[in-house]
Amino acid sequence: MEKSFEDYPSNQLGWVIFVQSINKMADLQFLTDTVQQVRRDILRMVHKVNSGHPGGSLGCAEFFVTLFNEVMERKDGFSMDGKEEDLFFLSNGHISPVFYATLARAGYFEVSELNTFRLLDSRLQGHPTTHEGLPGVRVASGSLGQGLSVAVGAALAKKLNNDPKLIYVLMGDGELQEGQNWEAMMFAAAKKVDNLIATVDLNGKQIDGTTEEVLSLGDVKQKFEAFGWTTFTLKEGNHIPALLTQLQEAKAACGKGKPVAILMQTEMGNGVDFMMHTHAWHGKAPNDEQLEAALAQNPETLGDY
């Protein structure tokens, strides 16, 4: 269940910076409500078509909602070029439900369109694509390991355009097993791509089991640092104030000659007790009873689509 704002100790650094940075309880309530609604959206989307990836989507709901609603400097509407605004790329495209729900709740398209997820003739393809013209999506993803390179390219374009805004990209941890990531990491540091914040969702799970069992990633922080990145570890990746603090800190670290990484520890399936602490819900939809139980843990806040 969602913790309330008061659950967090007031002497916590994150809390202090959080309060300084937005200083409005109304904003926290809005973010908390949006996360809860996005969870409902995710669950209902994957249930309806009996397919999709709820686990990683739920684990990143706080990140998406915080990033899009409080951190990114966005323009109204959508243009592919995205000049003079922050841009986001999703590399691990299979968590499309949380991406779509966040975009819809942030006004990129009508929330009712979430009803078309994975259906024939939908703009909400199983994995995100530009092909159907869905606002908010700037590159197709799903085949893993490609998003960081694209984000680096977009960051270079911003520099060429003297555009001071930032590029954000989210990658999965299992995805780091793809070699292209390490090519992109080497390049970004060597060429001082310092208008880029790459977040890795360290939920420790992939389809076949834990990342430790499948192919250990080793010390990810040491690896990023060895590649020349300014690297932060966020232990509370499902805690909105902590996320906000971390993202603001990452933002402040930009423009200093190094790319910036946030290694964000999340709980796959967060917010639905029986979907947590297991990789079983990586790519499996809940049945009717499971949906009911999951939704009961996340009452409606902003209105179902």
Next chain:
Amino acid sequence: MNPYTNQGSQDTRSGFGAGLAELGKTNPNVVALCADLIGSLKMDDFIEAHPERFFQIGIAEANMMGIAAGLTIGGKIPFTGTFANFSTGRVYDQIRQSIAYSGKNVKICASHAGLTLGEDGATHQILEDIGLMKMLPGMTVINPCDFNQTKAATIAIADHIGPVYLRFGRPKVPNFTSSDAPFEIGKGLILKKGKDVTIVATGHLVWEALEAAAALAEQSIDAEVINIHTIKPLDNDIILKSVAKTGCIVTAEEHNFLGGLGESVARVLSENAPTPQEFVATNDTFGESGTPSQLMAKYGLDQTAIQLKVHKVLERKI
């Protein structure tokens, strides 16, 4: 007699380099990327004039394709440069998802295509790249025939919105097209009119086709020679009009017969006007080390091979 004159042999990759340098002056959105092969791709002039618009990626072609896709977001027109093998097969999925499916305006410029790469051998001599690229929805595939045409094609693709695969080669070959000829994507060119047989050629094989046609003329065979520089979209009309007159066709390319120009032509003919066709192409094989001319002779890709296939198809003509 060959109606065209060799103005002096040059490599088609230098045509690319000259075109890119020209674009540097005329189109501020053009940027270039290279995976540690600047000299081979003849990108030096562009880089010297516009160092801020050039990105040395290192030996990391997958990353290069992704970065190119990202650069389009913000309005840049990226030209990637490496060997054809590393421009296609090595990075097929990156091109498929981040460029083609994503509809990104990336120009994939590929040198050292085919057997004429020569002594480096089969690891570097890709003969499958046209097939790989033409199968991607939305991808334009261009294989110009000489220095002048490669330069013109390089300049032309900057104005085309959408992904393009531009294929060229390593060795010096006759430069025979006009330096001021316009380049129109998807528009084939009749280089020599004829009535007995159609020879449709692409890339380095266009000059060989002209030489073959000259030799055939002395045997009283009147061949029509068409330069198909754009394999996709294919100029169906020019092919269908020609075979309506000649009744048989030979396709010629420095590529495997599976997946190449010949197959594209065969599909158009089988749908519209079934016509006897012979293929000058490699026969489902890898290449090997050797000089370009030795390899083209051994694998049946020269003017002699074209003449043989013409004789063969004429026997099949109804």
